[in-house]
Every structure is written in C-alpha cells, then in structure tokens.
Amino acid sequence: MPTDRRRPTLADAPFGAVPVAHQFDDFEQQTTADTFGMWLFLATEVLFFGGLFCGYSLYRNLYFDAFTAGSHLLKVKYGAFYTVLLICSSLTMALGVRSAQLRRRTALTVYLILTWIMGFAFVFIKLRYEWYGDYLEGLAPGVHWAPSSESMEMIRHFHATVPHVGLFFIFYFCMTGLHALHMIVGVGLLTTLLIFTRQGRVTGGNYNWVEIVGLYWHFVDIVWIFLFPLLYLIGGRYV
Amino acid sequence: MSTVAVEVTPTMPEVHYLNADYGWRSWLFTTDHKRIAWLYLFAITGFFAVGGLMATLMRLNLIEPQGALMEPASYNKLFTAHGLIMIFFFLAPSIPTVLGNFLIPIMIGARDVAFPKLNLLSWYIFMLAGSVFMLAVIRGGVDTGWTLYTPLSTTYANGHVLSAAVGIFISGFSSILTGLNFMVTIHKMRAPGMTWFRLPLFIWSLYATSVIFILAMPVIAITLALIALERVFHVGIFDPALGGDPILFQHLFWFFGHPEVYILILPSMGVVSELVAAGCRKRIFGYSFVAFSSVAIAAISFMVWGHHMFLTGQSVYAGFVFSALSFAVAIPSAIKVFNWTATMHKASVSYDTPMLYAIGFIGLFTIGGLTGLFLASLGTDVHLHDTYFVVAHFHYVMVGGAIMGYLGGLHLWWPKMTGKLYPEAWARFACLLVFAGFNLTFGPQFILGYLGMPRRYAVYPPEFQVLNVMSSAGASILAVGYFIPLVYFTWSAFKGPIAGPNPWGAKGLEWTIPSPPPTNNFEETPIVTQEAYAYGPEEAHVG
Amino acid sequence: MSEHVLAKKLYFSVFGALIVFTALTTGIAFIDLGPFNTVVALVIAVCKATLVVLFFMHLKYQTGMTRVVIVAALLWLAVLIGITMSDVFTRHWTEKGSTWERGSVISPYRHAGSTALQLQDHA
Numbered sequence: 001m002p003t004d005r006r007r008p009t010l011a012d013a014p015f016g017a018v019p020v021a022h023q024f025d026d027f028e029q030q031t032t033a034d035t036f037g038m039w040l041f042l043a044t045e046v047l048f049f050g051g052l053f054c055g056y057s058l059y060r061n062l063y064f065d066a067f068t069a070g071s072h073l074l075k076v077k078y079g080a081f082y083t084v085l086l087i088c089s090s091l092t093m094a095l096g097v098r099s100a101q102l103r104r105r106t107a108l109t110v111y112l113i114l115t116w117i118m119g120f121a122f123v124f125i126k127l128r129y130e131w132y133g134d135y136l137e138g139l140a141p142g143v144h145w146a147p148s149s150e151s152m153e154m155i156r157h158f159h160a161t162v163p164h165v166g167l168f169f170i171f172y173f174c175m176t177g178l179h180a181l182h183m184i185v186g187v188g189l190l191t192t193l194l195i196f197t198r199q200g201r202v203t204g205g206n207y208n209w210v211e212i213v214g215l216y217w218h219f220v221d222i223v224w225i226f227l228f229p230l231l232y233l234i235g236g237r238y239v
Numbered sequence: 240m241s242t243v244a245v246e247v248t249p250t251m252p253e254v255h256y257l258n259a260d261y262g263w264r265s266w267l268f269t270t271d272h273k274r275i276a277w278l279y280l281f282a283i284t285g286f287f288a289v290g291g292l293m294a295t296l297m298r299l300n301l302i303e304p305q306g307a308l309m310e311p312a313s314y315n316k317l318f319t320a321h322g323l324i325m326i327f328f329f330l331a332p333s334i335p336t337v338l339g340n341f342l343i344p345i346m347i348g349a350r351d352v353a354f355p356k357l358n359l360l361s362w363y364i365f366m367l368a369g370s371v372f373m374l375a376v377i378r379g380g381v382d383t384g385w386t387l388y389t390p391l392s393t394t395y396a397n398g399h400v401l402s403a404a405v406g407i408f409i410s411g412f413s414s415i416l417t418g419l420n421f422m423v424t425i426h427k428m429r430a431p432g433m434t435w436f437r438l439p440l441f442i443w444s445l446y447a448t449s450v451i452f453i454l455a456m457p458v459i460a461i462t463l464a465l466i467a468l469e470r471v472f473h474v475g476i477f478d479p480a481l482g483g484d485p486i487l488f489q490h491l492f493w494f495f496g497h498p499e500v501y502i503l504i505l506p507s508m509g510v511v512s513e514l515v516a517a518g519c520r521k522r523i524f525g526y527s528f529v530a531f532s533s534v535a536i537a538a539i540s541f542m543v544w545g546h547h548m549f550l551t552g553q554s555v556y557a558g559f560v561f562s563a564l565s566f567a568v569a570i571p572s573a574i575k576v577f578n579w580t581a582t583m584h585k586a587s588v589s590y591d592t593p594m595l596y597a598i599g600f601i602g603l604f605t606i607g608g609l610t611g612l613f614l615a616s617l618g619t620d621v622h623l624h625d626t627y628f629v630v631a632h633f634h635y636v637m638v639g640g641a642i643m644g645y646l647g648g649l650h651l652w653w654p655k656m657t658g659k660l661y662p663e664a665w666a667r668f669a670c671l672l673v674f675a676g677f678n679l680t681f682g683p684q685f686i687l688g689y690l691g692m693p694r695r696y697a698v699y700p701p702e703f704q705v706l707n708v709m710s711s712a713g714a715s716i717l718a719v720g721y722f723i724p725l726v727y728f729t730w731s732a733f734k735g736p737i738a739g740p741n742p743w744g745a746k747g748l749e750w751t752i753p754s755p756p757p758t759n760n761f762e763e764t765p766i767v768t769q770e771a772y773a774y775g776p777e778e779a780h781v782g
Numbered sequence: 783m784s785e786h787v788l789a790k791k792l793y794f795s796v797f798g799a800l801i802v803f804t805a806l807t808t809g810i811a812f813i814d815l816g817p818f819n820t821v822v823a824l825v826i827a828v829c830k831a832t833l834v835v836l837f838f839m840h841l842k843y844q845t846g847m848t849r850v851v852i853v854a855a856l857l858w859l860a861v862l863i864g865i866t867m868s869d870v871f872t873r874h875w876t877e878k879g880s881t882w883e884r885g886s887v888i889s890p891y892r893h894a895g896s897t898a899l900q901l902q903d904h905a
Contacts, residue, residue, distance in 0.1 A: 021355075022350065022351070022759075023344075023349065023350045023351035023352065023353065023355060023428070024353075024428075025764075029427060029428070032427060032845075033353045033354075033423050033426075033427040033428070035844075035848075036423050036426060036427060036847065036848065036851075037353065037354060037419055037420075037423045039848050039851050039852070040419045040422055040423065040453055040851060041415075041419060042852075042855075043453055043454070043851050043852070043854065043855035044415050044419075044453050044454075044456065044457045044855075045457070046457075046855040046856065046859055047453075047454055047455075047457035047458050047855060047858065047859060047862075048457035048458075048460055048461050049461075050457070050458065050461075050859040050862060050863070051457070051458050051461035051462055051465075051491050051862075052461060053859070053863065054487075054490075054491065054859075054862050054863045054866055055465075055476050055487055055491070057863050057867060058484070058487060058863075058866060058867055058870055059476070059482070059483075061867065061871070062482070062870070063482055066482075076808065076811070080804065080808045083804050084801065084804060087797065087800045087801060087804065088797075090797075090800075090834060090838050091793060091794070091796075091797040091838075093838070094788075094793050094837075094838045095790065095793055098787060098788060098790070098793070101787050102787060141472070141474045141481075142471075142472030142473055142474040143472065145474075161482070163480060163481040163482055164481065164482045166474065166481050167476060167481045167482050167483060170474060170475065170476055170481075171476065174465070174468065174476075211840070214838070214839070215839055218834050218835070218838045218839045219839075221834060222830075222831045222834050222835070225827050225830045225831050225834070226827050226831070228804075228807075228827075229807055229811075229823035229824065229826070229827055230823075230827075233807065233808070233811040233819070233823055234820075235819065235820075236811050236812070236813070236814060236815065236819040237811045237812045238811075238812050238813060238814040426847065450854075454854070454855065454858050458862065484870065486869070486870075487866070490862075490865075490866040490869065491862075491866075494862050494866075541858055541861060542861060542865070545865070545869065552873075553869050553873075554868075554869045554870070554871075554872040554873040554875065555872075555875075555876065556868075556872040556875055557865065557868055557869035557872060560865075560868075
C-alpha cells in the first residue's frame with residue numbers, strides 16, 4: 001500500500017495468478033467479456049423498464065390533470081429521501097469497487113455492508129411505510145381503491161377524473177414495484193459478494209465481480225433518478 | 240453422393256465430445272456448448288411434435304365446413320397453443336440454440352462460448368418455461384390467439400392466460416441470456432486473424448439475431464407482466480374503464496412481435512448462406528452486402544410493427560409511415576436472395592440434400608416475402624387482414640423459409656455433430672415430400688384468404704371446402720416428410736457410415752477439426768489468414 | 783473494463799454534484815415555471831444519470847462498443863415511445879365526425895357528443 005500521498009494505481013496492487021475460466025485466453029479477455037456482458041444485460045433492462053415508461057408517457061400526455069393530481073397525492077419527502085439514499089449507496093458502491101481494485105478487503109467489506117444497509121432500508125421503508133400508507137389511504141387500485149375525501153378534493157382541484165387517477169396509481173405501483181424488485185435482487189447480489197469477499201475470493205484479483213454488481217446497482221439508481229421527478233414532481237408542487 | 244475425392248477412408252477420433260464423459264450427470268450438468276446444443280435439439284423436437292399434433296388436429300377439423308372434430312372453443316385453444324409453441328418453443332430456439340450453440344465457438348476459433356454455465360442455465364430456464372406453458376395447455380389452455388390481445392386476454396378470456404403468460408415470460412429470459420452469450424462470444428472471442436469480414440455469414444446473421452433478442456425480448460416480458468397483473472388484480476393499464484388504451488397493448492406486443500419474426504428468419508438466412516456456399520463450392524457473391532443486410536434487417540425490423548395494426552384503430556398517418564418502412568425492410572431480404580442466386584450462377588452446384596433445402600428456401604421465402612408486400616400496403620391489407628392470406632404468408636416464410644433452412648443446416652452439419660453420414664437418398668426423398676406437402680398445404684390458403692375466409696375460425700362457408708381439403712391433404716404429406724428425417728437421423732447416429740472431418744469438401748473452421756469434434760474444439764487456437772469461403776478455382780470442379 | 787483506479791475525491795465530487803442536483807430538482811418543483819417544470823426536471827435527471835454513467839459506471843474509461851450498446855438501447859426505447867405516441871396523437875387528424883375518429887376511444891380531441899365510450903366522472 002502506498003505511503004505517500006499520490007493517487008494509488010493498479011500498479012500498487014499487482015495481480016498474481018488469477019483464476020481464468022477455460023474458455024478465455026487470459027484475465028483481460030475474461031474481464032472485458034464479463035463487463036460487456038453486464039452492459040448488454042443493462043441494455044435489456046432499459047427496454048424492460050422502457051415498456052412501462054412508454055405507457056407512462058402516453059397516459060401522462062393524455063391525462064395530465066389526473067397525473068398531476070395523483071402526483072400530489074404522493075409525498076415528496078419520501079421521494080427525495082429515497083433519491084438521496086440511493087445516491088449515497090451508489091457512492092459507497094463505487095468506493096467498494098475501488099477498494100476491490102486495490103485489494104483492500106476490509107474497506108471493501110465496509111463499503112459493501114453500507115451499500116447493503118441503504119438498499120435494504122430503501123426497500124423496507126418503501127414497502128412498510130409508503131406503500132402501506134397508500135394502501136391505508138385507499139389509493140391502491142385493484143387492492144383497496146377508495147380515495148378519501150381529502151384525496152377527492154385534490155382530484156377535483158385539478159379537474160381530473162377518478163378512474164384516470166387510478167391509472168396513475170397503477171403506473172406508480174408498477175414502476176416503483178419493479179424498481180423495488182430490482183433493489184431486492186441487488187441486495188441479494190451484495191450478500192453474495194459479501195460472502196465471497198469474506199472468503200477472500202474477491203480481493204485475490206476478481207475485482208471485476210464488484211465492478212459488475214456495481215454496474216447493476218448504479219443502473220437501478222439511475223432508474224430511480226428518473227422515477228422521482230416523473231412520479232413525484234409532475235406539474236410542480238407550487239399549488 | 241458427390242464429395243471431393245479423399246485419399247484415405249474417413250475416420251472418427253477415438254475421444255470426442257460425445258464420449259469424453261459418460262452418465263446422465265455429464266449431460267445434465269455439462270457446460271460444453273456442443274452437448275448443450277443436443278439438449279436443446281431433443282427439447283425443441285419434442286415441442287415441434289406437440290405443435291405439429293395441434294396443427295394436425297386443426298387441419299383435420301377443417302375438412303368439414305361445420306368443423307369435423309371439435310367445437311370452436313376447443314379449436315381456439317388449439318390454434319393459440321400451436322402458435323405459441325411453434326414460435327417460442329420451436330422456431331425461436333431452433334437454429335440459434337441448436338446450430339448456433341454448436342457452431343458459433345467453432346466457426347470463430349474459440350474453445351467455448353463466453354459464459355458456458357450461463358448457456359446451461361439458459362437451457363434449464365427454457366425447460367422450466369416449457370413445463371409451465373405445457374401445464375397451462377394441459378389444464379385447458381388459452382383461446383385468445385398467440386397475440387393475446389386485450390381486453391380479451393386481460394378481462395374476458397376464461398382460459399389459463401396467467402400461467403401461459405408466465406411460461407412465455409420465463410422463456411424470454413432464456414432467449415435473452417442466449418443472445419447475450421452469443422454477442423459477447425462473437426465480440427470478444429474470435430481467434431487471431433478472424434476479423435469481422437472474415438466471419439462466416441452464419442455468424443453475422445446470428446449476431447443480428449442476438450441484437451434483436453437483447454432489444455425486443457424485454458418488451459414482451461414487461462407486456463406479459465402487465466397482462467398478468469391485470470389478470471390478478473382486475474385493473475390494468477389497458478382497461479378502457481380507467482381511460483386505458485387496448486391499442487397500447489398492441490403497440491407494446493408488436494414492438495416485440497415483429498422483430499421476433501426476424502429472430503425466426505435471420506438465423507435461417509445465415510444457414511442458407513452456408514448451404515449455398517458449400518453446395519456451390521463458391522464464395523458467396525456480395526459477402527459484405529449479405530453481412531450488412533442482416534444488420535439492416537435487424538435495425539429496420541424495429542420500425543415496422545404497426546403493419547399488424549392497420550385495421551385495429553391505429554392512426555392512418557402512423558399507418559402510412561409503417562407501410563413505407565415495411566416496404567423498406569423487404570429490400571435487405573431481397574438483396575440476400577439476389578446474392579444467393581448470383582452465387583449459384585455458373586457454379587457447379589451439387590444437389591445434395593442441404594442444397595435442395597437451400598433452393599427450396601430461396602423459392603419459398605421469396606413467395607412468402609412478396610406476399611408480405613400485399614399485406615404491407617394499406618389498401619390491400621384492408622381486404623386481406625385476418626384472412627387465410629396472412630396465415631399462408633407467414634407459413635411460407637416460417638415453414639417454407641425458416642424450417643427448411645433449419646433442416647438444411649441439420650443435414651449439412653449432421654456429419655460434424657455425429658461423425659456419421661445420413662442416407663442421402665432417403666433425405667432427398669423426404670426433402671421433396673416436404674416441399675410438395677408444404678406447397679399443397681399453404682398454396683391453397685392464399686386463394687382462400689383472397690376469397691375472404693377468415694383466420695382463427697373453426698367453421699367456414701361450404702364453397703371453401705375443396706381448397707380446405709387440399710390444404711389438409713398437403714398437411715398429411717408434410718407430416719410424413721417431417722417424420723422420415725427423425726427415423727433416418729436416429730438410424731445414422733448409430734449405424735451410419737463414418738463421415739470424416741470434411742465430407743462436403745467445404746471451407747470453414749468447423750471442417751478443419753475432426754467429426755465429432757473434441758471437447759475443446761481446437762488442439763491449438765487457429766490463426767485465420769483466409770477470407771470466408773476461400774474456395775479456389777480448383778475446388779469448383781466436383782470430383 | 784476499468785483499468786483506472788479513480789481518486790476518492792472524484793467520487794465524492796460526483797456525489798456532491800448529485801446531491802446538489804437532487805436539491806435543485808426538488809426545490810424548483812415548488813416554483814411555478816409552467817410547462818418548464820417538466821423540462822427542467824428531466825434535464826436535471828439526465829444530468830444526474832450522465833454523471834452516474836460516466837464516473838460511477840466508468841463509462842468515461844470504457845471502449846466505444848459499450849457506448850454503442852447504451853446509445854442503441856436508448857435509441858430503440860425512443861423509437862418505441864415516439865412512434866406509439868405519434869399514433870395516439872394523430873388519430874384525430876381525420877375529418878371531424880368521421881367514423882374513424884368517433885370509433886377511437888382514446889383521443890386527445892374528443893368531440894362533445896361523441897359516441898365513444900363515456901367515462902364515468904366521479905369527481
């Protein structure tokens with residue numbers, strides 16, 4: 001480990017014999033193939049979420065008043081909190097990748113645990129408080145759709161119709177739900193990484209595994225970066 | 240059978256990928272791409288039999304105008320299951336997972352695909368999907384048609400839409416992972432000297448197919464998830480009572496659905512390039528045109544989906560755009576056909592079974608493609624939409640095209656996969672039966688459609704009976720034609736004559752290694768110095 | 783593949799920028815900019831996403847093929863959304879009162895007295 005203050009490079013953490021799968025010629029081919037594979041998978045995820053974004057774009061433009069009303073029935077404090085939480089988790093994830101590159105097992109473990117905690121907190125708070133709260137308020141289409149009189153007041157204020165607001169809430173639950181599902185998978189991936197890290201299999205040279213999980217994690221963060229304004233801030237909050 | 244004169248009797252290696260390891264565990268836990276290809280081969284052949292059985296029942300029913308066998312409710316379930324099984328569990332996997340899995344690493348000079356374990360996982364996901372779907376069929380099936388249009392599928396259908404949708408959803412993941420695997424393999428694992436423009440055209444077309452897998456499959460996945468949600472919660476985004484638009488479903492479905500049909504045909508076109516090159520012992524004319532046309536087809540195929548929706552409430556102006564682009568997408572396909580025929584011009588063509596299937600493909604695909612133009616143009620589509628003309632059109636491209644390419648490829652590479660030769664006389668006979676049976680089945684359907692017989696109907700006006708009977712008769716011949724290869728391929732695997740490394744005298748890395756290949760394909764990584772199909776003038780003379 | 787080990791300072795700077803952007807987008811939502819609220823929100827979201835992709839996901843140090851993959855995915859998504867919306871928003875371009883338009887349930891331009899499906903108005 002460098003004792004001077006210059007920025008550390010990979011040369012400070014030289015690799016020994018790293019296991020390379022039989023189909024690959026060398027470590028470099030393996031890591032570039034793995035990374036490219038993850039980027040391709042993320043491309044499929046773009047299209048997967050994209051179907052929902054397509055429907056959302058369509059109906060938001062058709063029923064802007066209803067979407068505005070629905071958006072106002074959500075709580076900005078939750079949305080903003082989640083956004084900050086996920087950005088923090090992306091930071092810790094990126095720092096974790098860096099630790100893996102530098103073969104620092106303890107640092108990597110710490111960053112992975114921090115990321116894990118934030119991801120878990122995201123899912124827990126979302127499901128236990130926000131979603132459950134919406135359900136109690138009667139804003140869950142297909143499960144419990146009975147908007148309260150305050151909600152009806154809000155809907156009337158924007159000259160919207162209740163069925164259209166129901167459509168908004170279907171998108172809200174579908175999009176944040178699909179996102180939460182991906183977060184849960186991400187937390188699972190982090191758990192696996194943590195186990196491998198403690199077994200010493202990652203900081204022995206397989207830093208690329210952390211990079212790949214990191215790519216997935218950042219992608220899920222980016223989806224939320226778009227979901228926040230598109231669901232919580234429609235039409236502005238000045239009214 | 241015409242081969243290049245060989246100096247020695249063909250031999251099989253002592254140890255190869257088939258006997259390198261024994262026991263069911265060595266097959267079910269294999270990561271060898273060649274063994275995984277066999278796993279898929281058995282699976283899709285099984286699904287083909289099921290789908291074929293349904294087609295048989297349908298054609299038997301249509302012998303009588305009032306339906307000879309069943310009520311419309313059952314008939315609806317049959318054509319839905321036939322479509323879903325044939326598309327998702329037979330055609331889409333066929334060439335990519337059998338021939339692609341076997342050949343891609345070998346053709347590019349690699350030891351295996353980029354992610355062998357993921358490859359095996361793809362097969363298991365495929366088997367899970369097939370099981371879930373077949374369970375849905377056995378429990379009573381779905382009657383919405385393979386296109387699962389809303390609001391029938393979400394609100395009114397009484398069948399097992401949810402479990403069928405789940406089955407297809409799962410199969411989509413299998414395809415996505417296969418496509419991902421192929422793309423990374425082709426990008427990152429080519430042997431030294433194997434530049435993009437030295438790749439066999441089969442690789443180019445599978446690459447384009449993989450691009451479509453990556454971009455189109457996720458959209459059907461989310462669409463099926465939305466149907467499932469609407470079935471479970473009884474509210475959804477396609478429900479007009481909430482202000483939803485049923486046509487949005489069609490947009491999402493066909494955004495996947497049209498590229499899907501190019502998933503079905505592109506690999507077959509790649510096979511045909513190989514068949515023509517090997518059968519003519521000549522370089523494919525206009526190699527780069529054919530290569531780029533695969534990519535062009537993949538790209539343009541994503542912009543034409545609305546031609547399935549001309550009559551369902553779509554804007555006429557969107558219809559104009561889709562119609563124009565649909566004409567455009569025919570151009571790259573035509574370029575391929577012209578290049579194949581130019582390759583055959585003044586070549587010494589050997590009319591072995593693979594070449595026969597290739598010629599059949601070129602003719603039948605051309606007919607199928609041209610009839611697609613009738614459907615692409617708005618004015619004629621008004622009359623032909625949802626008639627048997629559409630059915631005939633897509634069967635010409637899917638069966639006359641895609642399946643013939645698949646069979647041709649199986650015949651060409653069977654010696655490589657098994658080390659044995661199939662009986663050529665029987666194979667030619669079966670090919671002719673398939674060709675004759677196919678045309679008798681689907682040729683009359685163009686006329687039926689033109690005369691106005693609607694598709695997806697269990698009954699029809701009596702004046703259409705003659706044509707329907709002709710079609711059913713043709714189907715029985717086609718069935719025999721498909722059954723015969725099953726018999727002789729099985730026979731040849733055990734008792735066939737030994738093939739040797741290169742029974743066709745063809746060019747390509749796969750023909751430089753023993754038949755069957757060793758588990759790691761190449762003893763040492765080849766260094767490629769030649770163009771693809773580097774047939775010299777001396778090879779043009781058949782011994 | 784990342785052969786570069788980035789400085790902690792860089793990661794923290796990007797993090798700081800992302801937090802600032804988040805505060806900005808939340809704050810601006812409370813100011814009346816009319817239709818520009820949406821524009822500003824989306825522009826800020828794109829900026830945040832770009833920062834994450836370039837630095838956290840190391841795209842700045844990747845090969846060109848990775849960029850092609852991202853651009854292709856976004857481009858095809860744009861095709862899906864764009865053409866679908868262009869269908870719905872041109873359905874009413876036919877003559878007023880024609881059966882085509884009256885038959886279209888979903889149209890941003892529904893006549894009064896249209897025979898299309900009447901939506902129940904509870905509000």
